[in-house]
Amino acid sequence: MHPKSVLFVCLGNICRSPAGEAVMQHFLEQYAAEHQVRVDSAGTIGYHAGNQADSRMRTAGEKRGYSFHSRSRKITAEDLETFDLVVAMDRDNFRDIKEVNPAPVAEIKLLSDFLDDAWPLDVPDPYYGGHAGFETVLDMIEASIQPLFNYLTQTDSR
Numbered sequence: 001m002h003p004k005s006v007l008f009v010c011l012g013n014i015c016r017s018p019a020g021e022a023v024m025q026h027f028l029e030q031y032a033a034e035h036q037v038r039v040d041s042a043g044t045i046g047y048h049a050g051n052q053a054d055s056r057m058r059t060a061g062e063k064r065g066y067s068f069h070s071r072s073r074k075i076t077a078e079d080l081e082t083f084d085l086v087v088a089m090d091r092d093n094f095r096d097i098k099e100v101n102p103a104p105v106a107e108i109k110l111l112s113d114f115l116d117d118a119w120p121l122d123v124p125d126p127y128y129g130g131h132a133g134f135e136t137v138l139d140m141i142e143a144s145i146q147p148l149f150n151y152l153t154q155t156d157s158r
Helices: 016-030 055-063 091-100 131-154
Strands: 004-010 037-043 085-088 107-110
Touching: 004 016, 004 091, 004 131, 016 037, 016 055, 016 131, 037 131, 055 131, 085 091, 085 131, 091 107
Parallel strands: 004 037, 004 085, 085 107
Antiparallel strands: none
């Protein structure tokens, strides 16, 4: 049995999706489950390719104990063939992912599919906002991680 894999996707891969990757990686390390799930992140645009996560997101996440190691990259059609689950941060990202590969092997879901109805449908992009926006993104991702992990490891989509 191969490890399951999850790809977090936002617009530029410098705020929301690297946060998803960092929170999930931390969760896996906490529960010694790194061998069960492979984690990565990407963006629907390549404008920030090669860059680290936004310094404001790194600061907010590091205060919560998360490490950010990834570099921004653009999602590829191959990603949609090799990942089990692709998690879009908002409906625009979801639509853009579908345009990359109209017949993906990967299952594509919104992060909010793993949250209760008290949360917004879209994870708000904190890039042009203040500090509170980064905290909200982290709160949403943290709330989704256990249900997302359970879903990923309990489904047999391949």
